[in-house]
Amino acid sequence: MLRIALISVVVVLTNVFALGLVQAQQPPPAWQQGRPPELSNSPLAPVAAPPTPTPAAQIPVNKVKLPPGFKITVWADGILNARQMAWGDKGTLFVGSRVAGNVYAVVDRAGRREVKVVAKGLVMPNGVVFKDGALYVADIPRLLKYENIEANLDNPPAPKELYTFPKEAHHNWRFLAWGPDSKLYFNMGAPCNICMPPDTHANISRMNADGTGFEYVAHGVRNSVGADFHPVTKELYFTSHGRDWAGDDFPNDTLHHAPRKGLHFGWPYCHQGDTVDPDFGQGRSCSEFAPPLLKLGPHIAPVGTRFYTGSLFPPEYKNRLFIAQKGSWNRSQKLGYRVMTVELKPGQPPKYEVFAEGFHEGNTVLGRPTYIEWMKDGSMLLSDDFHGAIYHITYQR
Amino acid sequence: MSLRLMTLALFVWTLAAVSSAQAGDVDAGRRKAEPCAACHGADGNATIVGMPSLAGQPAWFTHWALIKFRDGRRKDPVMSPFAARLSDVDMADLSAYYAAQPPRRRPQAVDAAKAAAGKELASLHHCTSCHRPDLSGQNQVPRLAGQDLEYLLKLLRAYKAQTAGDLEGLMTQAAQPLSAADIENLAHFMAISPASPAP
Numbered sequence: 001m002l003r004i005a006l007i008s009v010v011v012v013l014t015n016v017f018a019l020g021l022v023q024a025q026q027p028p029p030a031w032q033q034g035r036p037p038e039l040s041n042s043p044l045a046p047v048a049a050p051p052t053p054t055p056a057a058q059i060p061v062n063k064v065k066l067p068p069g070f071k072i073t074v075w076a077d078g079i080l081n082a083r084q085m086a087w088g089d090k091g092t093l094f095v096g097s098r099v100a101g102n103v104y105a106v107v108d109r110a111g112r113r114e115v116k117v118v119a120k121g122l123v124m125p126n127g128v129v130f131k132d133g134a135l136y137v138a139d140i141p142r143l144l145k146y147e148n149i150e151a152n153l154d155n156p157p158a159p160k161e162l163y164t165f166p167k168e169a170h171h172n173w174r175f176l177a178w179g180p181d182s183k184l185y186f187n188m189g190a191p192c193n194i195c196m197p198p199d200t201h202a203n204i205s206r207m208n209a210d211g212t213g214f215e216y217v218a219h220g221v222r223n224s225v226g227a228d229f230h231p232v233t234k235e236l237y238f239t240s241h242g243r244d245w246a247g248d249d250f251p252n253d254t255l256h257h258a259p260r261k262g263l264h265f266g267w268p269y270c271h272q273g274d275t276v277d278p279d280f281g282q283g284r285s286c287s288e289f290a291p292p293l294l295k296l297g298p299h300i301a302p303v304g305t306r307f308y309t310g311s312l313f314p315p316e317y318k319n320r321l322f323i324a325q326k327g328s329w330n331r332s333q334k335l336g337y338r339v340m341t342v343e344l345k346p347g348q349p350p351k352y353e354v355f356a357e358g359f360h361e362g363n364t365v366l367g368r369p370t371y372i373e374w375m376k377d378g379s380m381l382l383s384d385d386f387h388g389a390i391y392h393i394t395y396q397r
Numbered sequence: 398m399s400l401r402l403m404t405l406a407l408f409v410w411t412l413a414a415v416s417s418a419q420a421g422d423v424d425a426g427r428r429k430a431e432p433c434a435a436c437h438g439a440d441g442n443a444t445i446v447g448m449p450s451l452a453g454q455p456a457w458f459t460h461w462a463l464i465k466f467r468d469g470r471r472k473d474p475v476m477s478p479f480a481a482r483l484s485d486v487d488m489a490d491l492s493a494y495y496a497a498q499p500p501r502r503r504p505q506a507v508d509a510a511k512a513a514a515g516k517e518l519a520s521l522h523h524c525t526s527c528h529r530p531d532l533s534g535q536n537q538v539p540r541l542a543g544q545d546l547e548y549l550l551k552l553l554r555a556y557k558a559q560t561a562g563d564l565e566g567l568m569t570q571a572a573q574p575l576s577a578a579d580i581e582n583l584a585h586f587m588a589i590s591p592a593s594p595a596p
Contacts, residue, residue, distance in 0.1 A: 024521070025521050026521050026522045026523065026571075026574050027574075028523045028526065029523060029526065029527060029567045029570070029571060030567065030570065031567075032523065032526055045527075048457065048535075048536035048537050049537065049564075050457065051457050051460035051461045051464060051488070051489075051492075051537070052460065052485060052489055099461075099564045099565060100464070101464075101465075101468055101470055102468070120468040120469070121468035121469035121470050123470070123566075124565075140566075168566075169565060169566025169567075169569070169570070170565075170566065170570075
């Protein structure tokens with residue numbers, strides 16, 4: 001309560017300064033917020049997004065290492081800033097993006113993939129899902145529904161606006177996922193690196209497919225951009241990005257399990273389940289919060305988070321969780337840039353293994369694995385928002 | 398060379414190494430830029446008040462700006478119809494051409510007192526952390542140094558009004574605390590700064 005009172009005083013004072021009585025230091029850009037003064041000359045900054053997709057022949061996909069029997073190829077290129085993917089009923093792959101502002105439809109024409117832009121000029125339309133003939137797109141701040149879109153790819157219908165999310169841009173590009181309850185799940189990320197968030201942010205929430213019935217599902221979630229439901233238990237698992245500017249090796253990004261709604265996962269008070277925040281954790285204990293299921297590595301940026309339910313991959317992959325990691329920026333040596341798997345067996349600790357690696361060489365970015373979607377035959381599609389491409393990972397024994 | 402400088406050098410080199418494979422064709426860009434010369438100058442150094450200079454702008458900045466004009470996130474009665482006709486290759490070529498042209502500071506009347514106040518503000522508002530200490534820009538972030546004063550004023554006011562359509566919302570957020578006088582002072586400081594090309 002004292003902290004809230006203090007923040008109020010600070011807010012009032014800041015407003016006074018803004019009126020021109022005193023010129024005060026202003027908040028830095030969101031990615032830089034929370035950076036300690038001694039790191040003010042740090043060269044670390046988010047990896048800039050290229051304005052052009054890389055032609056397939058120039059993507060160094062041959063550098064990617066996979067377990068024996070697996071093979072990776074470029075499935076489609078020319079999809080600037082490709083992010084979350086969703087299959088239409090008639091075999092169209094819809095692809096969201098972030099800074100490109102586009103939603104794409106990829107159509108297979110006898111083994112050649114044709115890419116169409118079905119929506120443009122949106123604000124970070126990252127999240128895409130499909131149901132009953134309709135494409136759902138989450139941009140900032142709207143949930144859009146494009147009905148009967150597969151019959152109208154060259155002349156997409158005007159969308160219906162089903163819901164209005166918070167308007168802040170930072171950490172509000174969002175995933176969309178259908179739950180086993182047929183509700184639509186999504187994140188509302190923290191509007192900062194580290195801060196005391198308003199109640200409306202730093203959570204995972206859900207609502208009905210028509211935009212009604214909003215409710216919070218998980219609290220204390222800084223920035224989750226990937227989630228899925230366990231194929232057997234139907235319970236929610238999600239990944240989250242930890243804070244920046246607290247060191248190369250701290251905190252870990254995390255995997256969480258939310259078997260029921262209403263749990264608090266710690267942010268901004270507690271990081272990675274075991275360390276209180278030096279500013280916001282005063283007087284708090286990590287034991288107050290639901291701990292992460294697994295530490296995924298510092299700054300590795302988990303994005304696509306999907307259980308494997310197919311039967312093409314060897315049997316040990318059945319029901320394993322795949323996590324695509326876009327890779328670090330807030331770290332002096334790059335880490336992540338890979339796809340990992342997590343084996344979850346009742347009564348046993350999670351087993352965390354490398355699946356695909358080689359998307360960086362030292363500090364040179366070779367690719368940024370972003371979201372995962374499954375082909376009907378059980379093979380994997382993996383988007384790369386740096387090259388603007390989708391990879392195909394298959395298995396043959 | 399300190400470790401930090403080496404890291405920075407490596408970081409910049411990394412971006413260059415990755416981006417070069419997709420860079421546009423400067424000579425093709427020179428031909429395609431002919432219709433742009435009336436407003437932006439033949440070599441991208443504009444002379445008409447209110448028109449931005451494009452010479453020495455980072456190629457990624459010009460390319461993203463054209464994408465935003467084409468898809469409607471950024472609107473301008475003159476630029477929007479031009480951008481609507483450009484292909485992705487056209488945009489890459491134009492951006493590469495303008496990035497390769499040496500920028501010159503615009504000859505314009507700048508108020509030294511306002512510029513001095515603006516220099517303080519640029520630090521307080523963290524302008525230099527993305528636009529670089531010499532305001533030369535990098536990657537998708539534009540060069541501001543030596544830019545046209547009226548254009549700088551127009552853009553800063555549009556960000557403040559939340560109508561400028563930036564890529565990730567960073568400029569819209571940064572402009573919110575700026576008063577009308579702050580915007581004036583900042584623009585004068587940017588306009589008076591020597592126009593060195595982006596790295």
